[in-house]
Structure formats: structure tokens, C-alpha cells
Amino acid sequence: MAAAADEQLLLHLKLAFLALEPPACVLTLARKAGGGSVTPHVQNFILENCIGTNVGKSPNYAYVETILKKVIVEAELSSDIVIDEIYEELGQCMLSKTNNSSLDMASKIYKDISFLSPTYDNVSSNPVSLVAQLSCSTNMLEGDTGCCLWPSSLFLSEFILSFPELFSKKSCFELGSGVGLVGVCLNYIGASKVILTDGDVSTLANMKANMEMNSLYIKDSQLVIESNNKVECKYLSWEEASDKDLWGCQRDIVLGADIIYNPSCVPHLVRVLSMLLREDNEQRTSVKAATSKETSDEVSEKGATGGRIAYMATVIRNVDTFSCFAKAAADAKLSIVNITSTVAPSSFLPYMLSYDRSSVQLLEITLLS
Incomplete structure (x- = not known):
């Protein structure tokens, strides 16, 4: 022992x-x-x-x-x-x-983010369940924040891996995808479609390179449409986004990690969230929270019974900025439920001592009818 x-x-x-x-x-x-x-x-x-x-x-x-x-x-x-x-x-x-x-x-460094199986007995033959290879920025203080690896992205990834039934065979759409770690995890658990977006051109280019490094990115658009378990990377500016830009983008679940950071961006983020969560005339598959028996009752009734849903992981660095987001969301008839304490993900990254899981809040967002 x-x-x-x-x-x-x-x-x-x-x-x-x-x-x-x-x-x-x-x-x-x-x-x-x-x-x-x-x-x-x-x-x-x-x-x-x-x-x-x-x-x-x-x-x-x-x-x-x-x-x-x-x-x-x-x-x-x-x-x-x-x-x-x-x-x-x-x-x-x-x-x-x-x-x-x-x-x-x-300006870039390369990291292996290895997710350990939380159920392995000490060291089994294969304790590592998933490895994401990522190119990240060294210039965070110079404005290259989209290419940095943030705690909320790690937390959201652990959440996805902890409850794969919630995302498996679902169309998943992420806002502000950064280095693309969440996309790697969504593909791993079998999401039927993964669309990663970002409004910064250099971040998008780095994201595509990371998906290629993980053998997930297909350049040919037709192959993207025909392929399962592959990731599509798209440019999306919140300020300029319209219903037309999102037309045809499949999404049962919307995700975001550390995207509530600038008060000036909040109105645009809330508007895009509202568009993404709005039901259209296409037939949609209900989102069912098929997690373990212990956690199934802890997912909100809206998320369990159907309709589009968003999961957002965030570190509240500025209370005023978050309050601004909460007010704008309420005005747009978005329901925000903090599920951090009720649906806690397993620890897949015990070796990352710099990762403060306690600082991250997990929000469940739905559009009120």
C-alpha cells in the first residue's frame, strides 16, 4: 500500500x-x-x-x-x-x-493537462482518463487573456467529466472558448456536436491549432457537418452577433467559462445568451440530467424537464461586475441559479496545486417562458 x-x-x-x-x-x-x-x-x-x-x-x-x-x-x-x-x-x-x-x-508555451480518474485505486494500469494538449499564452498581462488557462475552464471541464450523461449526445455551444479545453472534454464524453467560439482572431487561431494538436479540428466545412465527435471553431463577436449569425447552429447546451469580466461586455453577453437559449422552430431534444441518483434531484427542474440550458463557470473577481450581469440577465428574463454547492464535480486534477477550485462558482442559466 x-x-x-x-x-x-x-x-x-x-x-x-x-x-x-x-x-x-x-x-x-x-x-x-x-x-x-x-x-x-x-x-x-x-x-x-x-x-x-x-x-x-x-x-x-x-x-x-x-x-x-x-x-x-x-x-x-x-x-x-x-x-x-x-x-x-x-x-x-x-x-x-x-x-x-x-x-x-x-509568446506560447505548451501544456499537457491530464485528467486523472477520480475512482482509480492508487495507481492502476491507466489512471489518466484524458490528456488535453494545449498551446497557452505567456503574455496574459499584455492582453492575451484568451490564450490563457483559467480556473473556471478547469472547473467546467471537471463538471463535464463528472456528469457525462448530461452532455453526451447533446449539441454543445461554448462562448469565449479560449484555448479550447472545454471542447476537448465535450468531445471526449461523446457530445454529438461541439461548437467553440471566440471574438478574438488571435485566440481563435490558437484554439484551432489546439484542436488540430488534439486531432479534433477539421478544416473542411462539409466534413465538419458529416463528422461525429469533432469540434467546430467559429468567430463570434458578441457586439455584432445577430440571429442570422446563429441560424443553423445546433445547441442544446450553452457553456461559458470566465466570460463575466468586463461591465461593457455584459449587455452584449446577455443578449447573445438570450438568443442562444431561445427556442426556434427546429425540433430539439430535451436536455435530461441523467447523472447519478445522488445528484439527479439537485439539477434544476427546468434543466431536467427540457429546453435549452446554459452552464457558466465563473470567478467573481468584481462584485459590481457580477451584479451588473445579474441585473441585465433578470431584465432579459434569464433565470440564474447557483448550483456550485449542490452539483459538485469530482476532482480530476489533484496534482494542480495552483488550481483553486473553491474560487469558482457554477451557474445554471435558463430563459424564462
């Missing part, structure tokens, strides 16, 4: 490294795996199972260098031996970083 627990800690360390978790978080996991210090065994594991295995086409030398330096300092402080290979790898990394300085100046 102890050996299995040790293997689980090492697995978490590896997955955190591949996800490019903050170096301090990786070091914390390395310390746990070593029973309180970064032992030679853990150092060897980092060299053999972490370094050079990131999904990126080129190594993130700055990240690797930081990890190695922290490992050395931690081991020296705890009087552990620092194996020679760690010093050698650090030297090679610093040399490669100097020779390839333009690579570390690139």
Missing part, C-alpha cells in the same frame, strides 16, 4: 511538470514524493520522467532551468545529496537556453 502511495505521488509530480505548474508547486510535490525532502530517488525521477517530456515542440528552457535550480537549493538545504546528473542537466539546459534564446521569448 505504501509503495502504491509513493507511485501516486510521483505520478502527481510528473503531471504537474507536464502541465507547467508553477515551480513552487512542482517543488512541493517533489518534496512530498521524497517524504519531506527532494531525495536522490526523486531527482532521478525528475530527470527520467519529467525533463524533456513536455508536449511542446521545443523545450521550455526557462521553466526547466528554474525547476532544476530549485531542486538543487532544496536538496542542499535539507542536506540531501544532489546527484551529478542534475548539475549536468542544468548546465546543458543553460547552454541550450543561450543557443536558443529566441525560443524562450516565444
